[in-house]
Amino acid sequence: MDKETILAARQAHLGPSLSLSYQEPLQIVRGWGAYLYDENGRPYLDVVNNVCHVGHSHPHVVAALAEQAALLNTNTRYLHPNIVRYAERLLATLPEPLEVCFFVCSGSEANELALRLARTATGVEDLIVIDGAYHGNTQALIDISPYKHDGPGGRGAPSFVHTAWMPDPYRGEFKGYGRDAARQYAAHVAQLIAEMQAEGRGLAGMIAEPLLGCGGQIVLPEGYLQEAFTAVRAAGGLCIVDEVQVGFGRVGSHFWAFETQGVVPDIVTMGKPIGNGHPLGAVVTTRAIAEAFDNGMEYFNTFGGNPVSCAVGTAVLDVIANEGLQENAARAGAHLLRGLAGLMDRHPLIGDVRGLGLFIGVELVRDRTTLEPAAAEATLIVERMKDAGILLSIDGPLHNVLKLKPPLVFSEQNADFLVQTLDAVLAELVDPAAV
Amino acid sequence: MDKETILAARQAHLGPSLSLSYQEPLQIVRGWGAYLYDENGRPYLDVVNNVCHVGHSHPHVVAALAEQAALLNTNTRYLHPNIVRYAERLLATLPEPLEVCFFVCSGSEANELALRLARTATGVEDLIVIDGAYHGNTQALIDISPYKHDGPGGRGAPSFVHTAWMPDPYRGEFKGYGRDAARQYAAHVAQLIAEMQAEGRGLAGMIAEPLLGCGGQIVLPEGYLQEAFTAVRAAGGLCIVDEVQVGFGRVGSHFWAFETQGVVPDIVTMGKPIGNGHPLGAVVTTRAIAEAFDNGMEYFNTFGGNPVSCAVGTAVLDVIANEGLQENAARAGAHLLRGLAGLMDRHPLIGDVRGLGLFIGVELVRDRTTLEPAAAEATLIVERMKDAGILLSIDGPLHNVLKLKPPLVFSEQNADFLVQTLDAVLAELVDPAAV
Numbered sequence: 001m002d003k004e005t006i007l008a009a010r011q012a013h014l015g016p017s018l019s020l021s022y023q024e025p026l027q028i029v030r031g032w033g034a035y036l037y038d039e040n041g042r043p044y045l046d047v048v049n050n051v052c053h054v055g056h057s058h059p060h061v062v063a064a065l066a067e068q069a070a071l072l073n074t075n076t077r078y079l080h081p082n083i084v085r086y087a088e089r090l091l092a093t094l095p096e097p098l099e100v101c102f103f104v105c106s107g108s109e110a111n112e113l114a115l116r117l118a119r120t121a122t123g124v125e126d127l128i129v130i131d132g133a134y135h136g137n138t139q140a141l142i143d144i145s146p147y148k149h150d151g152p153g154g155r156g157a158p159s160f161v162h163t164a165w166m167p168d169p170y171r172g173e174f175k176g177y178g179r180d181a182a183r184q185y186a187a188h189v190a191q192l193i194a195e196m197q198a199e200g201r202g203l204a205g206m207i208a209e210p211l212l213g214c215g216g217q218i219v220l221p222e223g224y225l226q227e228a229f230t231a232v233r234a235a236g237g238l239c240i241v242d243e244v245q246v247g248f249g250r251v252g253s254h255f256w257a258f259e260t261q262g263v264v265p266d267i268v269t270m271g272k273p274i275g276n277g278h279p280l281g282a283v284v285t286t287r288a289i290a291e292a293f294d295n296g297m298e299y300f301n302t303f304g305g306n307p308v309s310c311a312v313g314t315a316v317l318d319v320i321a322n323e324g325l326q327e328n329a330a331r332a333g334a335h336l337l338r339g340l341a342g343l344m345d346r347h348p349l350i351g352d353v354r355g356l357g358l359f360i361g362v363e364l365v366r367d368r369t370t371l372e373p374a375a376a377e378a379t380l381i382v383e384r385m386k387d388a389g390i391l392l393s394i395d396g397p398l399h400n401v402l403k404l405k406p407p408l409v410f411s412e413q414n415a416d417f418l419v420q421t422l423d424a425v426l427a428e429l430v431d432p433a434a435v
Numbered sequence: 436m437d438k439e440t441i442l443a444a445r446q447a448h449l450g451p452s453l454s455l456s457y458q459e460p461l462q463i464v465r466g467w468g469a470y471l472y473d474e475n476g477r478p479y480l481d482v483v484n485n486v487c488h489v490g491h492s493h494p495h496v497v498a499a500l501a502e503q504a505a506l507l508n509t510n511t512r513y514l515h516p517n518i519v520r521y522a523e524r525l526l527a528t529l530p531e532p533l534e535v536c537f538f539v540c541s542g543s544e545a546n547e548l549a550l551r552l553a554r555t556a557t558g559v560e561d562l563i564v565i566d567g568a569y570h571g572n573t574q575a576l577i578d579i580s581p582y583k584h585d586g587p588g589g590r591g592a593p594s595f596v597h598t599a600w601m602p603d604p605y606r607g608e609f610k611g612y613g614r615d616a617a618r619q620y621a622a623h624v625a626q627l628i629a630e631m632q633a634e635g636r637g638l639a640g641m642i643a644e645p646l647l648g649c650g651g652q653i654v655l656p657e658g659y660l661q662e663a664f665t666a667v668r669a670a671g672g673l674c675i676v677d678e679v680q681v682g683f684g685r686v687g688s689h690f691w692a693f694e695t696q697g698v699v700p701d702i703v704t705m706g707k708p709i710g711n712g713h714p715l716g717a718v719v720t721t722r723a724i725a726e727a728f729d730n731g732m733e734y735f736n737t738f739g740g741n742p743v744s745c746a747v748g749t750a751v752l753d754v755i756a757n758e759g760l761q762e763n764a765a766r767a768g769a770h771l772l773r774g775l776a777g778l779m780d781r782h783p784l785i786g787d788v789r790g791l792g793l794f795i796g797v798e799l800v801r802d803r804t805t806l807e808p809a810a811a812e813a814t815l816i817v818e819r820m821k822d823a824g825i826l827l828s829i830d831g832p833l834h835n836v837l838k839l840k841p842p843l844v845f846s847e848q849n850a851d852f853l854v855q856t857l858d859a860v861l862a863e864l865v866d867p868a869a870v
Contacts, residue, residue: 001516001519001520003514006514006515006516006519007514009519009522009523010514010518010519012534013519013522013523013526013534013535013536014511014518014519014522014535014536014537014740015535015536015537015725015728015729015734016725016726016729017725017728017729017732017733017734018511018537018733018734018735018740019512019733019735020511020512020513020514021512021513025513025514026513026514027513027514027515028507028509028513028514028515029506029507029515030506030507031506031507031508031509036507036509036513049509049510051509051510051737051738052508052509056507056508056509057504057505057506057507057508059505061504062501062504062505065500065501065504066497066500066501066504066505069492069496069497069500069501069712069713070492070494070497070501071464071465071466071492072463072464072465072466072471072491072492073466073487073491073492073711073712073713074463074466074471074484074486074487074491074712075484075486076449076453076455077454077455077456078455078456078460078461078462078463078471079438079441079442079445079455079460079461079462079463080441080462080463080464081436081441083445083449084436084441084444084445084448084449085436087444087448087449088444088448091448099447099448100448100449100450101448101449101450102449102450102453105540105541105544105714105738106540106541106544106714106736106737106738107737108544108736108737109540109541109543109544109572109573112572112573112574113572115574116574120588137544137547137548137734137735137736138544138547138573138574138575139547139550139551139573139574139575140573140574140575142732148732151731151732152730152731152732153555153730153731153732154732271737272737276508277504277508277509277738277741277743278504278508278714278738278743279540279541279713279714279715279738279741279744280714290450290451290452291451293450293452294450294451294452295587295588296586296587296588297452297577297583297586297587297588297589298452298453298454299450299452299453299572300453300454300572301541301543301572302486302541302542302543302706302707303486303540303541303712303713303714305449305453306712306714308712308713309714
């Protein structure tokens with residue numbers, strides 16, 4: 001099937017709200033390691049795909065999937081070793097008292113369940129969310145996702161959702177990664193709580209990504225979650241950390257991104273990378289919260305925790321450990337960050353380079369003083385990088401942040417190629433004749 | 436791992452709200468065709484699993500899964516033939532004007548999206564649901580599932596959910612499968628609409644299973660959905676049919692269960708059998724509704740519509756067609772219904788035998804006049820059937836309906852074995868010495 005035929009069939013048979021990347025969309029037919037290949041065999045370095053976390057089509061993961069699918073795939077109402085083996089492996093990566101797993105089919109299902117856990121345990125509906133956040137595609141998750149409900153087609157935040165300032169060290173009111181900025185942003189969380197209490201409202205909790213994804217690849221100032229969570233817990237709320245985009249070793253220094261903020265959440269949600277593309281998600285919480293949720297209403301998830309999905313999840317953990325991918329994320333990520341920062345001298349369009357491990361943002365501005373966002377330039381750069389064989393995406397409320405989140409097999413050589421190519425593309429942007 | 440070890444590890448690491456079937460839970464390690472096998476190799480005829488629809492571990496489906504997973508698994512933002520091929524295949528089974536597909540990861544995600552489609556297209560939140568219905572595990576779906584929100588741990592229906600009488604031809608106020616009963620039950624839908632209109636409320640639509648699953652394997656009286664949908668449409672509402680439990684040829688006479696009611700819905704949702712156990716779901720709707728949903732807010736589903744899931748979905752459609760499984764459901768289902776009905780003479784405990792194709796309910800009563808439900812007996816029978824090598828489940832608001840929904844490869848010989856075994860178990864219940 002050629003591209004035009006596929007495109008026409010998509011227009012005929014799929015929802016028009018389903019988007020495609022790039023002005024001239026790519027047909028991708030093969031994936032291997034950090035590379036995707038189009039229908040002509042042309043390779044593209046994939047710096048977008050944080051789902052195929054341990055590398056596209058990883059043979060250890062594919063073998064686990066195929067072997068278990070050929071044996072048995074059924075639900076959790078029978079005993080099977082895979083689910084408990086996987087739960088043990090996953091829990092071994094998490095601190096006490098996170099000791100109870102729920103398995104679901106996606107990050108959206110995980111965040112949905114997290115809200116149900118928090119609301120059932122506290123008996124309260126109100127939640128604090130961070131501005132610009134995206135937590136999933138169900139109605140309850142759009143309600144807590146300012147990225148969606150304050151964007152096109154959105155209807156704003158419902159009365160029970162309270163939006164905290166985005167703790168953005170680059171563009172926000174309080175600059176830098178220090179404890180002072182963290183304290184000032186966290187003070188807004190405390191202020192929201194005080195306002196809620198004045199209105200007689202309770203607090204179910206706060207949900208936060210430990211690095212802000214759709215917010216624009218933002219690294220939180222030091223201690224922000226500590227301060228915010230202290231305020232939330234003082235008000236009787238639970239602390240939910242959404243690791244869907246950033247977990248499983250991506251930040252390099254730690255397995256979980258929340259660890260970089262020195263906190264232990266009450267509920268952790270997982271998705272995207274957990275199954276290397278297989279539809280899988282998980283929620284891990286404390287025994288007390290899981291018991292409060294056990295109020296007589298069964299939680300059953302038809303596919304969640306089936307032997308095939310658990311075999312896949314276990315295989316992903318195997319590969320991360322066996323191939324040292326967390327360490328690679330630290331090493332290649334630091335190398336990439338250094339290379340990108342090195343471009344700032346020559347390219348005033350780069351306002352900020354930030355990230356942890358292989359979760360990196362390059363914020364483009366037309367003026368480093370006014371921070372005027374360079375959204376059109378970002379779009380152009382992503383198109384030209386594609387022409388040069390590198391896939392990037394754009395995020396952030398101003399659509400001016402290059403989003404880098406490759407599979408964790410991304411190497412230092414890949415980083416060098418990316419930096420050199422971006423250097424050339426940025427030069428071309430200023431002087432098209434120079435290239 | 437032995438059963439005790441798995442059980443102890445589940446108690447330690449999984450949520451306590453996760454249930455197990457049977458007093459002495461089974462460890463199941465293998466599945467093939469209509470059979471599951473325990474750790475000792477003992478076969479059990481699986482009459483529970485409507486998820487592994489074309490038979491456990493079907494080699495054609497497993498091969499499609501393994502082959503595509505080894506090649507590529509990525510999201511819908513690149514062009515790939517699998518998603519459009521699958522959409523074309525799926526749409527070919529559906530009547531006009533159902534022509535737009537959305538792919539998701541589960542039946543819950545499908546019903547969630549269906550509600551978002553209906554509410555966005557109409558601008559109204561209010562929905563009519565059938566009493567006893569279950570539509571999924573997210574908060575918005577618990578809100579529309581009386582089975583959950585009126586059950587243990589539930590908080591009742593929210594103000595925007597309006598519950599229609601369950602059109603139960605056996606136990607309900609209006610008896611039988613005729614058009615009169617249908618009209619009387621549908622009149623309650625019209626009455627709910629009139630009440631909503633008197634309060635100045637609009638109507639987003641009605642959601643209904645074309646056979647009631649958790650309601651107790653209930654076959655609707657003839658024309659019920661026609662009458663109810665006419666009233667809903669006259670009020671500007673959309674008609675959503677939930678085929679998660681009953682679709683894909685299970686009813687035998689038709690591919691979709693809604694066809695047995697002579698209606699064409701505006702939105703159809705699919706889950707469970709669609710991927711033979713692989714986490715997959717779909718929503719199919721009209722072009723007009725899909726376009727109304729395209730209001731600027733992108734709907735993105737990380738795993739939904741990936742090339743692996745679409746390969747699996749296509750393989751399931753292949754097997755249903757190639758092995759004549761819809762025809763088998765009609766033939767084996769009719770044979771099973773006849774056999775079960777034949778037990779009624781000897782066993783007064785059987786109050787009703789009903790079903791379409793391989794979706795069958797056997798309602799147990801202590802008295803055929805008062806219809807006193809025989810719930811304890813149902814539990815005992817299911818336990819004894821398991822001892823005899825046959826897996827059944829129980830459903831219905833009174834927990835007294837034996838639920839039969841085997842993989843569609845279930846044969847007439849399997850049906851004979853089931854009927855003979857149930858005959859013996861029922862005899863034993865009356866006179867334990869007789870066995």
